[in-house]
Amino acid sequence: MNLNRRLFIGTGLAASALLSAPAVLAQAKPRVVVIGGGAGGATVARYLAKDGQGALDVTLVEANPIYTTCFFSNLYLGGFQSFENLQHGYDKLASGGVNVITDTATAVDRAARTVTLAGGQVLPYDRLVLSPGIDFKDGSVPGWTVADAEIMPHAYKAGPQTQLLKAQIEAMPQGGTFAMVAPPNPYRCPPGPYERISMVAHLLKQTNPTAKILVLDPKDKYSKQALFEEGWQKHYPGMVEWIGPDMGGGAVEVRPATMEVVIDGEAEKVDVCNVIPAQVAGQIAAIAGVTADSGWAPVHPDSMKSKMDENVFVLGDASAQGDMPKSGFSANSQAKVAAMTIRGELLGSKVFPAKYSNTCWSLIAPDDGVKVGASYEPNAEKIASVESFISQTGEDGALRKATYEESLGWYAGITADMFG
Incomplete structure (x- = not known):
């Protein structure tokens, strides 16, 4: 049509x-x-x-x-x-x-x-x-407030935040790590975060093919999940790792000052962190x-x-x-x-x-x-x-x-x- x-x-x-x-x-x-x-x-x-x-x-x-x-x-x-x-x-x-x-x-x-x-x-x-x-609900992601969006952008109100996130991705070191903290339900445009992962993966595949993507998710399922997972395996094999609530995705803390995410009690250094908080x-x-x-x-x-x-x-x-x-x-x-x-x-x-x-x-x-x-x-x-x-x-x-x-x-x- x-x-x-x-x-x-x-x-x-x-x-x-x-x-x-x-x-x-x-x-x-x-x-x-x-x-x-x-x-x-x-x-x-x-x-x-x-x-x-x-x-x-x-x-x-x-x-x-x-x-x-x-x-x-x-x-x-x-x-x-x-x-x-x-x-x-x-x-x-x-x-x-x-x-x-x-x-x-x-x-x-x-x-x-x-x-x-x-x-x-x-x-x-x-x-x-x-x-x-x-x-956004301030405090919905431990360690992150709206004031931290200049370090860990949400890019969920389009404009300067979108440009900032893209600039951060383009500046990642080779083999670096991009992390997304996905939002709980309900949230704007249910497929949105996972299409974003696909687009970040596409960009990194061109410029930084050894980079890794972590999706830290409080939900045990999401819109179009089978389609996205099929696509990630086909186009970006080994690049995207989805971590749901059973593996610690539901209890993530972020540390903007040190660019760390804490997953299940363990701190991990990342190069870019896209925090999409509760809404x-x-x-x-x-x-x-x-x-x-x-x-x-x-x-x-x-x-x-x-x-x-x-x-x-x-x-x-x-x-x-x-x-x-x-x-x-x-x-x-x-x-x-x-x-x-x-x-x-x-x-x-x-x-x-x-x-x-x-x-x-x-x-x-x-x-x-x-x-x-x-x-x-x-x-x-x-x-x-x-x-x-x-x-x-x-x-x-x-x-x-x-x-x-x-x-x-x-x-x-x-x-x-x-x-x-």
Whole structure:
């Protein structure tokens, strides 16, 4: 299947966008404030402005003037994408009717329906959409704090951290050791850490073929495990060692000052250590008071509306919604359902039953791509998977190449759908 821009215009009930927004008479436009300009936030802002046909006042608040996608950033590490190809601006969103503010939201007053920004501006809203991505649990990896990310980078918020990690890998001594501390569930883009291992292995195979890779994992299994292990054995034999909880992977300590990892009580010197800690919803969700004890924000599965406040929606990684992974495709799909619901509430347009979809691609080696995905529908408790698919071990090279090329089409399509 050729994935391109049309897929995203047609996915996730975007067909409802074809319905004209009802005329709004001489009254103030309903105000929607969106916090976070990634796959969820940029998409919902764009669809509200486009399908609202000028009847909504849509404001997007994003701290960074240029957005760097975390999805596909592993391919930059492996040398398959330039850093510039991961970066996207908001000019087209602004020209499409979205008021884009480069600032950080610092407070939400849900009673007064206002958002306060670091620069002092106060934004009133009729509906608030939170799509802040993830933050990290300090202390979840003993010995590591967010302040240590300049020594042991997480590279799980794309940008300078991604560039730092690549520079560290390229500077490794011959025969050196790269270690990754993998995150516990749930975490952003479930295949993400293991695609990263594949891309690091590919880079090292070209420049440092005697290097070793340690994957220190608190989980006893992970997404696409059989596919990754098959690929590592085929393309990078003897380079990658996965250490699960039974072998000490679940009780790892790191020592940034001495570049050591402590596994099952034994310290080991490494040259690069990529620490991906436990994760929670982006901080503004907690500040707004819409997160549960889990650190994630529970939502109604048929709308992405917060269970804490009927005027607040939470999208993407930050949400606790059920079976969907915390991926860019998921956030984009959820954003269209939220946009349709908000238009229905504020403008009276038709609301269709929610449907969601997701695919996560991973590149293991040149022209060796794999994928996993599903279609989803809401039930009384959660967004539930109703049909799923996954690449199979032993697939021929032509199919794997086609899967990789499909991912390239998806990236072009989703970024056009997010940013215009």
